[in-house]
Amino acid sequence: MSARNILLLSSSRVHGYEYLEYAQKDINNLFRKNNVSKVLFIPYALKDHDKYLATVESVLSKWGYDVQGIHKGDPKTLVEHAEAIFIGGGNTFVLLKALYDHGLVELIRHRVLHEGIPYLGSSAGTNVATKSIATTNDMPIVYPPSFEGLQLVPFNINPHYIDHDPTSKHKGETREERILQYQELSHAGIVIGLREGCTLLIEGNSMILKGLSRSRLFIPGKSPEEIEVDTDLSYLL
Amino acid sequence: MSARNILLLSSSRVHGYEYLEYAQKDINNLFRKNNVSKVLFIPYALKDHDKYLATVESVLSKWGYDVQGIHKGDPKTLVEHAEAIFIGGGNTFVLLKALYDHGLVELIRHRVLHEGIPYLGSSAGTNVATKSIATTNDMPIVYPPSFEGLQLVPFNINPHYIDHDPTSKHKGETREERILQYQELSHAGIVIGLREGCTLLIEGNSMILKGLSRSRLFIPGKSPEEIEVDTDLSYLL
């Protein structure tokens, strides 16, 4: 697994920043280290693919990258020839179903894990990169053939992780309660709660928490713990 | 479908009330009208069935009902002989998978729609009573064989519906945005956002919004609208 070049964002939008801006330096590092000039964008998580592509293109082109939308050609061929892949957020179920429907799950996994092409994921694009989509926040608005993700990393991520507001009168489960309910099940493993502004950089067998904010680590059978930015998390791989 | 006697709660717990207390009058009406003395409780949405049964039993026994846990005997036999069914909240995916695994989906539907036994649902137990679980707030921690619900009503419900806090800096989708994303899809239909404290009473072909709070109605292609308590919603059946 030493070929990995992966950056997983909690979200593309963070309060006080333009789209992707808070992660600009890390995204540039990821792509430039790997001589990427053209990025294959996968907009499946939102309904309007052209509009989504235009949003992403308007940012990444300013940073010096060509952006191609996977919906503009044959998806498999485009993945086979991609220099780098970016999967954006939206609905995780819609996204994962589309990846399965287009036969892309094994192919993307192979290109990222064995050929080392950079993978950038945000929100739903981060959920699908993990072991499974078990800890997405999205609603199950379509039925995918499996909840198994691309399995680029061996744990789950909860993007947009949010702390309970102690003044709230709302009685729905808190995010932490939802994750702990998952970890009561025998098939559950580690979950990283990525607060907005958190990112994970995975290079080969190294993983580091980057970004603007601490994240929260849930290991089954242990109390949740706070992880500071720049912490080496390679032991979770 | 004139046999229906159904009460769907957004939640069992509401700020300022004991467990189920805010709906006590409507629950009693539902059960007493139908001469119910014994309630079959289905605790599948939470992991500890005995503990969950004890919580429910401690309340309903004070109100004069015997409570039986479905996990204490043969599930199908207990449903076949039930005077009334109560399905409580927890994780909607875990609950729905258990209903399918035990072969209860068709059976409960038949007993409620054709034999008229009272059905009380709360939170996840409300989600599974609808067309599908597409608008649950829960995480997909297990993979059910389908997202189709008991279909006791022909629409979807979002329990624990919550309005966007305009002061929030969080960039995750709001509840309304999630529901509208669902309604972009051609298979989606009507969604009722039941705020905590809202309930729906369905008797035969009549449906009325009850409880403590307005709810929010989402009809595909129309702007969401607020529905006041005591509104007749029979036209949605």
Ligand SMILES: [Ca+2]
């Ligand atoms: Ca999302």
Ligand SMILES: [Ca+2]
């Ligand atoms: Ca729940």
